[in-house]
Amino acid sequence: MQLMWLSGPTGQVKSVSITARNILVAAGALAMALLLLGFALNWVGLRVAVEYNPDLARSLGGVTTEAEQLRMExxxxxxxxxxxxSMDQTVQDVKKLEALKNRFMNLATPAGLKDKAPALQNAKGGPFVLPNLTQNWMGQIFKQPLQTELQQTAEHVHSVNQLLALQQQDWQQHLxxxxxxxIALPIQGEFKLTSGFGVRNDPFTGSLAMHEGIDFAAEIGTPVVAPAQGQVVRSEWDATYGNVIEIRHAENFxxxxxxxxKRLVTVNxxxxxxxLIGNVGNTGRSTGPHLHYEIFQNGRALNPLTVLPATTR
Structure with missing residues (x-):
């Protein structure tokens, strides 16, 4: 096809031939121009989004600014x-809990038993069981985005710390x-049980008499200690008991x-x-150096051997 036109009344005749090849070249050039325009608009749009709407830029093109990266970091x-x-606090709480448990075991274990097996003090065992938390967070936490993982880790470490604090409080109450x-021995050092609780022949008269305690024979000056915390309610001389001390403990003991x-503590x-509250002696109605020890609960005399460690017997 050929197009012809005149440039004026006296102008020359001009013509243009339109072929299929010319049409294809023009269409290709137009398409290329439109494609380049689209890329340019997209680039400009991302630049604007990066500066003014980082979240949109990140969702559209995975682009983050340096400022955004620094903020996230x-x-x-x-x-x-x-x-x-939080982990440092967890370590400290575990150490405190272990110390409380050791104190508890030290009180609950008879002194004689501890002395018999010093090499076995670190012998421990049992199955490995994770703490009973509210959910299995260790299996789920690493399936989340990094920010979510960090937040959940911090929250669950805090939960572990709270659990340890509760256990520590519980152990402290028991301790x-x-x-x-x-429940502990009232005497330190070498001793020998010479008289038990109950009816016996009186050492002075030979008649049957009730002995409301037990006797620890030991050298004069052997330390006498409080078997538990409490308040001194009596510290005086008595014709029968000699130098005598009484201490009130929990549970009406x-x-x-x-x-x-010697008496080394005063009333109240x-x-x-x-x-240390005193020393073994031979004062009062006594036939030799020893500690006469009695335990009462609610005013009733108890056999101390039922309260003291079995190794004392």
Missing amino acids: SVYRQNLRQIQS TWLEALP ITRYAHLS AMVQSGA
């Missing part, structure tokens, strides 16, 4: 510091209760220590378990 570092701090009961050579004094 700062958030991650803050979360990691929080997790590190406080146990330390207030007269009262312990009595007689025939002492508060004493802790293991505190």
Whole structure:
């Protein structure tokens, strides 16, 4: 096909031939121009989005600005510091809990038994069981995005710390209760049980008489200690008991220590378990150096051997 036209009344005749090849070339050029225009608009749009709407740019093209990267890195570092701090607290709580358990076991284990097996003190065992948390977060946490993982890790470490704090409080309560009961030996050093609880022949008259305690024969000056924390309610001289001390403990227990050579505490004094309160002597109605030890609960005399460790018997 050929197009012809005149440029004026006296102008020359001009013509243009339109062929299929010319049409294809023109169409290709137009398509290329439109494609380049589209790329240019897309690039300009992403640049604008990066500057003014980073979230949109990230969702459309996976693009983040340096400022956005720095902000995200700062958030991650803050979360990691929080997790590190929580983990440090967890380690400290576990150490405190272990110390409380060791104190508890030390009180609950007879002194003679501890002395018999010093090499076995670190012998421990049992199955490995994870703490009973509210959910199996260890199996789920690493299936989440990094930011979510960090947040969930911090939350669950905090939950573990709370659990440890509750256990520590529970152990402390048990330990406080146990330390207030007269279950430890009232004497330190070498001794020998010379007279038990119950009816016996009186050492002075030979007649049957009730002996409301037990006798620890030991050298004069042997330390006498409080078997549990409590308050001194008696510290005086008595014609029968000689130098005598009485201590009130929890659960309405009262312990009595007689025939002492010295009394080292006064009435109303508060004493802790293991505190030195006096020394073995031979005062009062006594045939030789010994500690006469009695335990009462609610005013009733108890056989101390039913309260003291079995190794004492």
